Structure formats: C-alpha cells, structure tokens
Amino acid sequence: xxxxxxxxLVSADDESLARxxxxxxxxxxxxxxxxxLSDQITVTTIRDxxxxxxxxxxxxxxxxxxxxxxxxEDVHTIVEEHLHKGNIVPGLLAMxxxxxxxIGWMRGRRGALPVQKRIVLERAGVxxxxxxxxxxxxxxxxxxxxxLTKMTPAEVIAEVEKSGLQGRxxxxxxxxxxxxFVAATPGSxxxxxxxxxxxxxxxxxxxxxxxxxxxxxxxxxTIAGYAINAHEGFIYIRGEYPLAYKRIEHAIAEAEKHGMxxxxxxxxxxxxxxxxxxxxxxxxxxxxxxxxxxxxxxxGMPRARPPYPTTxxxxxxxxxxxxxxxxxxxxxxxRNGAMWYREVGSPKSTGTKVYTILGNVNFTGxxxxxxxxxxxxxxxxxxxxxxxxxxxxxxxxxxxxxTIVPASLQDTPLDFDAFRNAGVSLGSGALLVCDxxxxxxxxxxxxxxxxxxxxxxxxxxCRIGTLRLYEIISQISEGRGSLxxxxxxxxxxxxxxxxxxxxxxxxxxxxxxxxxxYFRAEVEAHIVDHVCPTGVCPIKELAAVA
Amino acid sequence: MEPEVKDLDIASLVTKxxxxxxxTRDAVIPILSEINRALGYIPAAALPEIRRHIxxxxxxxxxxxxxxxxxxxxxxxxxxxLEPLGRHVIRFCESAPCHVEGGREVFDxxxxxxxxxxxxxxxxxKWSLLTTSCIGVCSVGPVFLVDDDLYGNVTxxxxxxxxxxxx
Ligand SMILES: Cc1cc2nc3c(=O)[nH]c(=O)nc-3n(C[C@H](O)[C@H](O)[C@H](O)COP(=O)(O)O)c2cc1C
Ligand code: FES
Numbered sequence: 001x002x003x004x005x006x007x008x009l010v011s012a013d014d015e016s017l018a019r020x021x022x023x024x025x026x027x028x029x030x031x032x033x034x035x036x037l038s039d040q041i042t043v044t045t046i047r048d049x050x051x052x053x054x055x056x057x058x059x060x061x062x063x064x065x066x067x068x069x070x071x072x073e074d075v076h077t078i079v080e081e082h083l084h085k086g087n088i089v090p091g092l093l094a095m096x097x098x099x100x101x102x103i104g105w106m107r108g109r110r111g112a113l114p115v116q117k118r119i120v121l122e123r124a125g126v127x128x129x130x131x132x133x134x135x136x137x138x139x140x141x142x143x144x145x146x147x148l149t150k151m152t153p154a155e156v157i158a159e160v161e162k163s164g165l166q167g168r169x170x171x172x173x174x175x176x177x178x179x180x181f182v183a184a185t186p187g188s189x190x191x192x193x194x195x196x197x198x199x200x201x202x203x204x205x206x207x208x209x210x211x212x213x214x215x216x217x218x219x220x221x222t223i224a225g226y227a228i229n230a231h232e233g234f235i236y237i238r239g240e241y242p243l244a245y246k247r248i249e250h251a252i253a254e255a256e257k258h259g260m261x262x263x264x265x266x267x268x269x270x271x272x273x274x275x276x277x278x279x280x281x282x283x284x285x286x287x288x289x290x291x292x293x294x295x296x297x298x299x300g301m302p303r304a305r306p307p308y309p310t311t312x313x314x315x316x317x318x319x320x321x322x323x324x325x326x327x328x329x330x331x332x333x334x335r336n337g338a339m340w341y342r343e344v345g346s347p348k349s350t351g352t353k354v355y356t357i358l359g360n361v362n363f364t365g366x367x368x369x370x371x372x373x374x375x376x377x378x379x380x381x382x383x384x385x386x387x388x389x390x391x392x393x394x395x396x397x398x399x400x401x402x403t404i405v406p407a408s409l410q411d412t413p414l415d416f417d418a419f420r421n422a423g424v425s426l427g428s429g430a431l432l433v434c435d436x437x438x439x440x441x442x443x444x445x446x447x448x449x450x451x452x453x454x455x456x457x458x459x460x461x462c463r464i465g466t467l468r469l470y471e472i473i474s475q476i477s478e479g480r481g482s483l484x485x486x487x488x489x490x491x492x493x494x495x496x497x498x499x500x501x502x503x504x505x506x507x508x509x510x511x512x513x514x515x516x517x518y519f520r521a522e523v524e525a526h527i528v529d530h531v532c533p534t535g536v537c538p539i540k541e542l543a544a545v546a
Numbered sequence: 547m548e549p550e551v552k553d554l555d556i557a558s559l560v561t562k563x564x565x566x567x568x569x570t571r572d573a574v575i576p577i578l579s580e581i582n583r584a585l586g587y588i589p590a591a592a593l594p595e596i597r598r599h600i601x602x603x604x605x606x607x608x609x610x611x612x613x614x615x616x617x618x619x620x621x622x623x624x625x626x627x628l629e630p631l632g633r634h635v636i637r638f639c640e641s642a643p644c645h646v647e648g649g650r651e652v653f654d655x656x657x658x659x660x661x662x663x664x665x666x667x668x669x670x671x672k673w674s675l676l677t678t679s680c681i682g683v684c685s686v687g688p689v690f691l692v693d694d695d696l697y698g699n700v701t702x703x704x705x706x707x708x709x710x711x712x713x
Contacts (some may be wrong), residue, residue: 201641201680239579239625240681280575281624283679297574298615299622356685358643364685400642430684432643446645450679456622 005040006083007061007380008032011068012045020072021045021056027075028058035084042380046411054094061377068094117344119352120328121368124212129247132254135215141260143334144219147226148268151334156227157183160330162338164350169195169286169323170398170427170503172416178320181310182228185318192224192233193295193314193321197279197286199238200399201450202430205354206324208366210237210244213328214251218274220327222261223334224320225272233274234314236291239281248276283454287502288321290456301458302502325354345371349415353426359395359433360387375410379433390435394518398427400447401507404440404514425510439536440519441526444512445473451508462505465496469509479539481527486516559584560595569603571611578620586635587627588620624678632667632674634712636660637691641680644687648701652688653677655702659709672712 010016010025028043046059054068058078065088067078074092081089127134135141147156161176182190194217198206210217221233237245252274255261263271277295284290285300292314294300313319329351333341345351349371358364361383369382375395379386386392392407397414403425405412418424434443448470455466469492475481493509500506516523525531532539563580567573577596582588593616600611620626638653662668662675683689686698697708 198682199680202643202684203680204682204684207682238682239623278576278579279623280579280626281678282622294575295572297571297619299618358684358687359646364647366685396642430643432646434646438646443642443646446640446642450641454679 006042006063007376008041008043008083009046009059009061010043010070011055011057011059013055016056019055019069023072024056024058024070024075027072028079031075031079032083035079037079037083041083042385057094060088061380063088066094067092117352117370118368119332119341119344120209120325120354121212121366122332123216124208127213129212129214130250130254132215132251132258132260135213139335140215140331141219143331144222144226144260145266147223147334148266148270153183153227153229156223156334159334159338160227163333163341164338164348165326165329165333165341166349166416167323168325168329168353168429169321170200170401172426175322175326178310178322179224179227182230182318182320185311187311187318188229189232189317190228190230191314191317191319192221192228192230193288193291193309193319194221194233194235194324194327195286195288195291195321196235196237196241196244196324197291198241198324198428199283199286200401200428200430202358202396202399202432203356203428205356205366205429207241207244209324209328209354210241211247214244214247215255216328216331217248217324218251218255218261220330221274222265222272223330224322224327226270228318228320230320231271231273233272234295235274235276236285236295237276237278238285239279242278245276245278252276282456283450284456284502284504287504290502291321292319299456301456302504304501346413346415346417348417353414353429355382355414355429355431357383357431357433359431360390360435360438361385361433362387371415372413374413375405375431378414378431379410383433386433386435388435390437392433393436393438394434394440396432396434396443396447396511397430398425399430400450401503401510402427402430404511404518406518423514437534437536439532439534440515440522441473441477441532442536444515445470445477447511448473448508451504455504455508459499459501459505461496462500462502462508465492465500465505466508468492469512473512476523476526477532477537477539479526479530479537483524483527485527486520486523489516556589556591557595560592560599564596564599569599571600571604574600574616574619575623578616578623578626582626587630590628593617593620630671631676632671634672634693635674635676635691637676637678637681638664639679639681639684639687639689640677641684643680643684644689647684647687649688651702652690652700652705655705656690659705 008028010021012021032038032041056070057068058070059066060082078089081087123138127138157176157179165175166172167175196206225233235248279285282300285294287302288309289303290300309319309321311318342350352368353371354368356366361379363384367382395405397403397405403423405424409422412418412422412424414426416426451466452470455462457463472485472489493513496509497506522533525533530539563577567576578588581592593613596616597611597613660673660675664675664677667674683698688700689698
C-alpha cells in the first residue's frame with residue numbers, strides 16, 4: 001500500500017496537449033522515479049485548469065502551488081526542489097489569474113497543508129472516556145466554568161453566532177441563530193435535545209464522538225441550557241448504539257457527582273439535568289420533529305412545520321435540537337473564543353468537519369479536517385488511494401440522501417457552499433468512494449431500497465414515490481426498462497422534492513437525479529441494449545429468457 | 547431466547563418493567579424495548595397491560611392512551627418484533643456503503659447457506675434472516691449481526707464458519 005504524500009496534476013485540455021502536456025506528464029513520471037519518490041507521489045491529469053497563456057499548467061497538491069507554462073526542461077527543477085526538498089520554485093509559478101472555478105479556491109490555500117485538524121475529536125482516543133478527571137485534565141469544563149461565571153446567557157449566544165458555527169446534522173443551520181430564537185421565544189420550560197440518532201448510511205462520526213468523549217456532549221448541552229434558560233436536556237441515542245448509551249449514562253452520573261451537572265452547577269444558581277433516551281430503530285427519528293414525537297412515546301413521524309421546534313418542540317415547548325458534532329464543537333469555541341474558531345475552515349463555512357471515508361479506498365474510517373478540503377485530497381491523502389489501483393468513478397457525498405459526484409468534479413472544495421456552487425452536498429460528511437466496477441443502476445437501486453424501507457408513510461408523495469422509483473429502477477436493472485422511464489423518474493423525483501412533508505422525501509431522489517444527469521448513457525445501455533456495462537446487474541439471464 | 551422466559555406471565559413482566567421505568571406515556575418506547583429484549587418479541591397481550599398501567603397512574607391528569615396508540619408505536623420501530631423469531635436472529639446491513647464494499651455476495655451466500663429469504667424464520671426455528679439499514683460500523687463493511695455479536699469485513703468464504711458457531 002502506498003502512502004501518498006503529494007500529487008502532481010498536469011492539465012490535459014486541448015491547448016495544453018498541443019503545447020506538450022503529454023511530454024511533461026511523462027517527464028514527471030521519469031524524474032519522480034529517478035528520485036525514488038514513486039511510492040509517495042502520484043501524477044495524474046486534470047481537465048482545463050483555466051490559466052490561458054500559462055499552459056500546460058502543473059498543480060502540486062497539497063501545497064496548492066500552480067506552475068505554468070511548464071516545459072519538459074522545468075520538470076527536473078520542480079521535482080528536485082519542490083517534491084524532493086520541499087521548496088516551492090517561485091520562478092516557475094504561473095500568474096495567479098483566470099483560474100477555472102473548480103480550482104479557484106487554491107488561491108486562498110497557497111502553501112497551507114490540508115492536515116487533519118482536531119477540534120471535535122480533540123480528545124477522542126486520547127482520554128479515558130469513563131474518567132471525568134481525564135476530561136478535566138484536557139481542558140474539560142473550562143468552557144462551562146467560563147460561561148457560568150464570566151458570561152451572561154446573551155454573551156454565550158453572541159459568541160456562538162460570531163463563531164459562524166453551522167449545524168452538522170445535515171442542514172447547516174447557524175447554531176447561534178437557533179439558540180437566539182429559542183432564547184427569545186416566550187414560554188417555559190424550555191428544552192435542549194442532543195440528536196444522536198445518527199442513521200444516515202455511511203455515517204458513524206457521532207458514535208465515535210460519544211464513545212470517545214462523552215463529557216464534551218454533557219458539557220456542551222449544559223452550556224446550551226444556560227444560554228437559552230433551559231433546565232432539562234435529552235440525548236436521543238439510536239438503539240443500535242448500546243456502548244454510546246452506556247458511556248453517556250456513566251458520564252452523566254460522574255458529572256452529577258462532581259457538581260458539573262444537576263443542582264447549583266459550579267456553585268451558581270444554575271441547574272441542569274440530562275436524560276439519556278434510546279431509540280428503537282428508525283432512520284426517520286433523526287428528523288428533529290419525528291425525534292420529538294418518539295421522545296414523547298409515539299410513532300416517530302415528522303410533524304408539519306411550521307411551527308418549528310424552536311417555538312413548538314418537546315411537549316409543545318421551545319426546544320433546541322442540535323447534532324452531536326455541533327455540540328462537540330461548542331466547548332472549544334467558548335474556551336478559545338469565536339475568533340480562534342473562525343480562523344479554521346473557509347470564511348463562509350467555519351471550523352472543521354468530521355468526515356467518514358468509505359468504499360473502494362485503501363483506508364476507510366474517520367477524519368477531521370478544516371472545511372473546504374477537496375474529494376481528491378480526501379481520496380488520495382486520507383483514503384491512501386483507490387483500492388487495487390482501480391479508477392475512481394464517483395463519490396456519493398453526504399450519505400444516501402446526498403449527491404453523486406462524478407470523478408470530473410473531484411476538485412470541488414467540500415463546504416456548505418459546495419451544493420450551490422457545484423451541486424455537491426456536504427450532508428452528514430459521509431463520503432462513499434466508488435470505483436469503475438460500480439454500476440450506477442445497481443447503486444441507485446440499493447439507495448432507493450433504503451428510502452422505500454425507511455419512509456414513515458405519513459405523506460403521499462414520499463410513500464408512493466419511494467416505492468415507484470424503486471420498482472422502476474429494479475425493472476431497469478433486470479433489462480425490463482423503457483425509455484419512457486426517464487421522464488417518469490424525473491417527474492416523480494420532482495414531485496417528491498417539492499411536496500414531501502420532510503427532508504426524507506425531499507432528498508430521497510437526489511442520488512437518482514444525479515445519476516440520470518451524469519451517467520445517463522449507462523442507464524440507457526440497460527434499457528436499450530439490455531447490457532449492464534459493468535456486469536453487475538442480473539440482466540443477461542433475464543434478457544435471454546425474454 | 548430460552549423457552550422458560552416465554553412462559554413468564556406477561557402481566558407480571560409488564561408490571562416489573564413499568565415499576566422500573568415509570569408508567570408514563572413518554573416511557574413507552576423504553577418499556578417496549580425492555581419487553582422485546584426479555585421475550586425476543588412483543589406479544590399482543592402486553593399492549594393492553596401497558597395501557598392499564600398508564601391509565602391507572604395518569605387518569606387524574608386526563609392523559610388518554612388507547613391500545614391502538616401503543617400498537618402504532620410497537621409496529622413502527624425496526625428493533626421490535628411483533629412475532630416470535632428464531633433462536634438466533636441475523637441482521638444483515640443492506641445499505642449502500644456495505645453494498646459497495648462487497649455486501650451482495652455475502653448476502654447471497656447467507657441466503658444460500660440458510661435456505662432463507664429475507665424476513666423468513668427457518669422451520670426448526672433456529673434462524674431468522676433479517677435485513678437492516680446501516681448500523682454505523684461501515685468502515686468494516688460488509689457487516690451483519692448474529693444476535694448481539696457483530697461480524698465485520700465478512701467475505702462469502704467466512705459465512706459458513708460464522709454460522710457454525712451457533713447451536
Ligand atoms: C430524514 C432525516 C434524517 C435526519 N437524521 C439526522 C440525524 O441522524 N442526526 C442529526 O443530527 N440530524 C438529523 N437530521 C437533521 C435534523 O432534523 C436537525 O436538522 C438537526 O438535528 C439539527 O441539528 P444541527 O442544527 O446541530 O445540525 C435529519 C433530517 C432528516 C430530514
Ligand atoms: S452501511 Fe453497513 S454498517 Fe453502515
């Protein structure tokens with residue numbers, strides 16, 4: 001297995017090729033081999049990088065240095081100075097203008113390595129999750145102490161707003177604003193709920209945070225309670241996470257014993273209690289109003305909104321619902337200040353994001369990195385490259401409700417703006433990497449089966465839509481589709497996203513829509529030629545029978 | 547599940563569980579979970595028992611709970627079963643990450659080895675083969691649970707040896 005340290009990207013549009021990009025590409029391969037760096041550095045091509053007049057362009061990741069125009073003669077210098085010795089060669093850098101939008105973000109990132117940066121997972125795996133002493137030793141409870149003794153609730157909320165923190169549960173709603181809504185809503189009691197129902201396929205960051213650092217969630221919920229004047233909090237943990245439940249239960253007991261939770265916290269007048277609650281298996285219970293119904297002992301079906309939980313939440317009272325990762329970011333923000341937090345990530349998406357890397361890569365697991373890293377970096381650096389040296393076909397970002405990103409868009413930075421800019425959703429941070437052997441019809445079928453199973457049945461577009469889409473894609477996968485299916489799938493998807501009651505129905509067809517957009521020819525092959533180009537679908541036998 | 551547990555008087559089990567967890571409506575899901583854990587399923591007779599306890603305690607507060615409310619909760623969640631299952635319950639993850647990591651071949655093998663379709667229980671009541679959505683351990687996919695034991699990075703070759711561990 002290779003440990004990739006750097007990547008060299010050579011532009012390969014027509015103009016670059018006409019100016020000798022192919023020779024430059026080969027020269028890089030030879031020189032890198034010469035220096036014995038082949039195991040650490042990959043050389044690939046990218047499409048047009050913009051940079052007219054500077055072609056061929058060579059980009060060196062992760063330093064984000066852009067060279068151009070590069071000739072075969074320059075290659076030796078770049079490899080020796082930059083890749084071997086680690087010094088960017090200023091004389092050969094391209095003029096930084098006219099970069100294609102896909103790589104325009106690099107300007108802001110020059111020289112900065114996309115190293116892992118841990119805020120949320122700061123302590124996970126380092127401290128003993130059962131020990132409050134360990135937690136305190138590693139800066140635990142400093143934030144709560146500071147909030148309770150030196151800040152007013154309004155100042156806590158202002159600090160969170162200033163930090164730019166956006167909810168990590170999928171929707172990216174500004175956390176400070178949510179807190180200020182609840183604080184300003186009349187009515188009492190108010191409640192704080194931690195959403196630990198995490199069931200988006202491919203996502204297990206919240207489990208790792210709770211299992212590795214349960215006290216941070218307890219501390220953050222207590223801070224939230226102080227900020228909005230609530231005295232009770234609930235943690236809704238999915239039923240499939242028994243260890244996380246035990247760790248939280250233990251952490252609550254320890255915190256109470258040490259006066260960090262319960263009555264008169266830190267000797268002040270503030271009191272706060274936390275109750276853990278185990279779910280019983282339902283994806284929809286991650287949706288905040290379904291979660292609240294479930295907490296009240298009912299079938300977990302989403303309510304009609306508005307009113308939102310901020311005004312009508314648990315038992316009809318104003319309620320803050322926050323994701324585990326959102327809360328886990330909180331103590332560090334209060335401790336170090338909003339400005340410290342804003343320095344990480346990009347201006348519009350501050351802080352770090354915890355991603356789960358899955359699928360056909362050499363390393364699967366969790367990473368925490370600043371907002372705005374690209375899929376290429378994720379795959380080649382953190383994922384340690386594609387498994388068995390296969391080619392990348394697509395990545396599904398944000399879990400099963402997220403977008404399908406073809407290999408050609410892998411240089412899009414991942415942040416809350418990526419969806420608007422390039423149709424790449426961040427969602428829960430799950431990144432499912434699929435290689436060339438993946439069949440898009442088969443993938444769509446598995447994803448739609450999930451939504452068919454998990455639809456709660458409350459609203460018609462979602463209930464009928466998820467079933468019909470699954471039936472249609474199944475027929476296509478068996479070679480029994482028709483070209484009219486494209487229109488039908490399009491219509492159903494649109495209706496679902498426009499009129500479903502909640503996010504489940506609104507996003508269930510996201511992946512299908514992207515597959516029809518980027519991989520239409522492959523779907524057509526199933527319908528017209530009765531061929532599954534990757535040989536995955538059970539089409540042959542059936543077509544022969546028919 | 548041991549057969550003796552099933553002979554236990556349902557009413558006394560419900561009383562015991564509710565004494566521990568409380569007789570309020572918001573305790574319904576923990577109560578159902580506990581019954582499901584003790585018996586392996588939630589017998590229909592448990593629901594009116596639960597209702598009686600809630601009503602006895604909350605009558606003065608005017609809380610109305612019908613059997614149908616309880617049935618609607620019991621039938622909704624995937625971890626609950628309303629029918630007895632086999633002695634060992636397999637829950638195979640069928641979500642996309644496990645699928646991409648080789649899940650399909652493993653599931654085919656499971657079905658073949660057990661001679662069961664998804665959702666079925668074998669005639670000798672040894673096995674139930676169920677599917678589940680992602681259970682949050684996708685970095686070691688494909689995965690399945692046998693009762694409470696988790697198996698990760700499963701290959702078709704390993705399936706028979708895993709099944710052989712269970713009596
Ligand atoms: C179908 C569906 C499933 C969801 N699942 C989760 C989940 O598992 N965890 C979570 O934190 N948020 C989930 N959400 C988002 C929540 O409704 C809510 O926006 C979030 O908990 C708010 O927390 P945040 O502001 O900290 O992100 C889900 C939403 C939908 C529509
Ligand atoms: S997809 Fe199988 S455990 Fe997550």
